[in-house]
Amino acid sequence: MNAVVEPAIVTRADAGSGIVLVCEHASNHFPDVYDGLGLSEEVRNSHAAWDPGALGVAERLSEKLDAPLIAGAVSRLIYDCNRPPDAPGAMLTRSEAYDIPGNIGLSADEKAARVAQIYDPFHATVSAVLDKAKARVMITVHSFTRVYLGQSRAVEIGVLHDSDARLADAMLKTAGDHIALVTQRNAPYGPGDGVMHTLKKHGISRGIPHVMLEVRNDLIETPEAREGMATQLAAWLHHALSQLGAEHARI
Template sequence: MTSVNSPDPAPFDLLDPDAPGPALLLCDHASNAVPAWCAGGDLGLSAADMARHIAWDPGAAGVTRRLAQELRAPAVMSRFSRLVIDPNRGADDPTLVMKLYDGSIIPANRDAGPAEVARRRALAYDPYHDAIAARIDAMLARGTTPHLVSIHSFAPKLRGKPPRPWHVGVLWAHDDRLAPPLIARLRAEGDLVVGDNEPYTGRLEGDCMDRHGTRRGLPHVLIELRNDLIADAPGQAAWAARLVRLLAGLIPVAGDA
């Protein structure tokens, strides 16, 4: 698990930037780290809360790393907790800096006003999105059409809510080049409950896929994996292998895009 209270100010990891692609892997909620520049590296939550899904997407980073390796693709991954600032929200979204999440009050965010939000944007949110845009530009410049694949995870159950039935969800809005055929292939596996824009909707204006996929006309899909299925290395490896197999033919092989 990524360590909490990391002093490292780097807001993102860039994996294998010169990989041929054409997939470009993204992981918006790869880390639960709180940089030292944010509330002294402590949001006022317990270690147990910081390990929960409210602070990051458990398992998503491991799946992303394996996918990037198997697909010979670059990857951009966050290095800060979604509770510092959420890179999968539009810049004007009121939940950009969460004050309450799944029953937990975030003490260091309680009084975060516009100036603090702007500071966090400049130090974490904007550099993360700039890194994605730069990687897209570099791939386009060499004649490769990036196919964006964003990896997330979700909790099997929220506090006070019934268990979620899905094993995996595929989130999408207007672009139908990757999401609908992937949903069909996942359902054809026969052993999965597959959500189509569940447990969340992919139709959020200004979110990461809207910003870098829809607005740039690029093929894209957001995949949500139930986090108990990818809680350890074997689970992450199994799901990465399954996704590589199911994405075959939907994303061109390296050198063909």
């Protein structure tokens, strides 16, 4: 598998707000070299393969916040760029209710090849964009399902963080001014679920405020819904950032 795979797409690379957006699970694209991992079209289009609606919200946010956006360009089932190479979830053999045939029995060399083809260049791109933008804030954008393994979820917006809660705290403090939705801290996922890799690798390591936003995907099914969600999130983020001090109030 030596074919060239493009792991990331950058838009608005020259935006100057000091905010950088990341959408790791933006795509359900399966490059031909992976032969669809042996999955049906239904699975390749399901939430198991990507975060439906997340890219549309992130793109609208990029415009409203004047922020560069790094979006994953291949399905997370090939490699989940929000997981380090040693994580069990990096190349899942089973996701939700689906077996992933093309990931079963991967050799160490095959796994290393995916790390080199997808993970390494994706995160190198994130680092390069953060450097170029002189980033003062990083925001990652995801979506989640209303029902997971038969269990309904009441949360509609999740505000996720690891050890640095500065931006999450400010957002949760101001949520009622901007979002008439069920908003929770570290839900439907939290640090114990292994979903903080990008935040830790790029946000905590740089000491910049950061947050992971999870939006329930039934709320962003249409272009109009994604536009409306991004409008609300942008105003909310600006308000929250203004609570962090003069430096971030200017963002």
